[in-house]
Structures are given as C-alpha cells and as structure tokens.
Amino acid sequence: MIASTPAPPYYAVIFTSLRSVGDNGYDQMSEKMMNMAQEQDGFLGIESVRQELGITISYWRDLQSIQKWRDNADHKFAREKGRKIWYKSFTTRIAKVERDYSFTGNNVE
Amino acid sequence: MIASTPAPPYYAVIFTSLRSVGDNGYDQMSEKMMNMAQEQDGFLGIESVRQELGITISYWRDLQSIQKWRDNADHKFAREKGRKIWYKSFTTRIAKVERDYSFTGNNVE
Numbered sequence: 001m002i003a004s005t006p007a008p009p010y011y012a013v014i015f016t017s018l019r020s021v022g023d024n025g026y027d028q029m030s031e032k033m034m035n036m037a038q039e040q041d042g043f044l045g046i047e048s049v050r051q052e053l054g055i056t057i058s059y060w061r062d063l064q065s066i067q068k069w070r071d072n073a074d075h076k077f078a079r080e081k082g083r084k085i086w087y088k089s090f091t092t093r094i095a096k097v098e099r100d101y102s103f104t105g106n107n108v109e
Numbered sequence: 110m111i112a113s114t115p116a117p118p119y120y121a122v123i124f125t126s127l128r129s130v131g132d133n134g135y136d137q138m139s140e141k142m143m144n145m146a147q148e149q150d151g152f153l154g155i156e157s158v159r160q161e162l163g164i165t166i167s168y169w170r171d172l173q174s175i176q177k178w179r180d181n182a183d184h185k186f187a188r189e190k191g192r193k194i195w196y197k198s199f200t201t202r203i204a205k206v207e208r209d210y211s212f213t214g215n216n217v218e
Contacts, residue, residue: 001127001162002125002126002127002162002198002199002200003125003200005200005202008202012121012123012202012204014121014123014166014206016111016112016156016166017111018110018111020214047125047162047164048162049158049159049160049162049163049164050158050160051158051159051160053110053111053156053157053158054158055156055158055164055166057123057125057164083212083214087212087214088213088214089111089211089212089213089214090111090211090212091111091112091114091209091210091211091212092209092210092211093114093117093121093206093208093209094206094207094208094209095121095204095205095206095207096204096205096207097123097202097203097204098203098204098205099202099203100200100201100202100203101200101201102198102199102200102201103192103196103198103199103200104197104198105129105192105196105197105198
C-alpha cells in the first residue's frame with residue numbers, strides 16, 4: 001500500500017530490478033527481509049510492486065539508519081544471494097525526499 | 110525497464126497510487142503523458158509498474174525541469190482528471206538522488 005511517511009526531509013532507497021527465472025527461495029527471503037527491515041531503527045515505510053520490472057522503495061529517517069540496515073549480517077547474506085541467483089540486473093538509488101503531498105478522493109469507501 | 114540515468118545528483122519524482130475502478134480513458138492518457146514527459150527538457154528516464162499499487166518514478170536533471178513539466182497545460186489537465194476520476198489516492202514525493210549503483214549478472218544473455 002501507499003506508505004504513510006512523516007513530513008520531509010527523509011530518505012528513500014529506490015530498488016529497481018529484473019529477476020532471473022525461477023523462485024529459488026526468493027519469495028521466502030523477500031518476505032523475511034521485508035519483515036526484518038520494518039523492525040530496524042529509522043524505518044518509515046515500504047512500497048513494493050512487480051510486473052516484469054520490480055520496484056521496491058523503502059523510506060528511512062536518515063542515512064545512518066540506511067547504512068545500519070545495509071551492514072546487517074542477514075541483509076548482507078540476502079544481497080549476496082541476490083547478485084548470485086535472484087537478479088539479472090538491478091539499480092539502487094539513495095535519494096533525499098525534499099517534498100511530498102498526498103491525495104485521497106471523496107468518493108472512496 | 111530499469112532507467113539508465115547519468116551520475117548523481119539528479120531528481121526523482123516518485124508517484125505511488127491506487128486506481129479507481131474502470132479505465133475511463135486512463136490508459137490512453139497515461140501513454141500520452143509518458144510520451145510527452147520523454148520530450149521535455151531535463152527528462153532522464155522513467156520506471157513504471159502496477160499491480161494493485163502503482164509506482165511510477167520519473168527522473169529529472171533538476172527541480173526546474175520538474176517544475177516546467179508540472180506547469181505544462183496538457184499535464185495539468187491530466188492531473189486534474191486524475192484527481193476527479195482515475196485515482197482513489199496517491200502520494201507524490203520529490204527526491205534528490207545522491208548516490209546510485211547498478212548490477213548486471215554474468216549469466217545474462
């Protein structure tokens with residue numbers, strides 16, 4: 001769902017990827033990493049969608065919390081397997097959110 | 110596909126949305142806006158995926174080029190229809206990409 005984030009500034013880690021063929025344990029690890037990320041200090045929210053292209057955006061309080069999650073041993077192991085097995089290619093972008101605005105329609109249940 | 114962007118810094122407009130029910134001209138307008146965006150000065154690339162949640166990220170050289178595209182009359186008209194008809198809710202985030210890195214596997218055709 002759309003992540004509910006505090007007022008800017010905060011950070012976004014934009015991960016855009018193309019998967020290799022086959023699951024090979026990906027779904028299980030993906031779920032584990034999603035759950036672990038949400039327990040980290042400074043985690044603000046996550047949005048994730050995949051068709052052929054996958055986009056996962058995680059939101060963080062600051063660069064320090066991103067770095068700390070990056071140094072997490074389980075996360076390192078998962079990223080290593082990602083490069084070896086699960087991804088054909090990916091790009092990671094670290095971005096500082098400077099402004100945001102939201103809309104919710106009237107005619108929504 | 111994964112957007113091929115120049116070295117940072119550059120900007121990302123992260124648009125996360127939930128659609129209302131029915132097409133109502135959305136697909137046609139979406140394609141038109143995608144094509145128009147790519148013709149704008151300062152446009153660097155776009156990545157777009159939708160399951161239930163949709164994420165579209167467009168990349169831009171600077172805030173000026175984002176603002177200019179925002180002021181485009183056709184784009185304004187499309188955004189207005191978006192709020193009235195096509196979207197249940199959305200969040201737009203303007204973010205400065207400070208760092209990025211890419212990976213391409215060896216065993217890819």
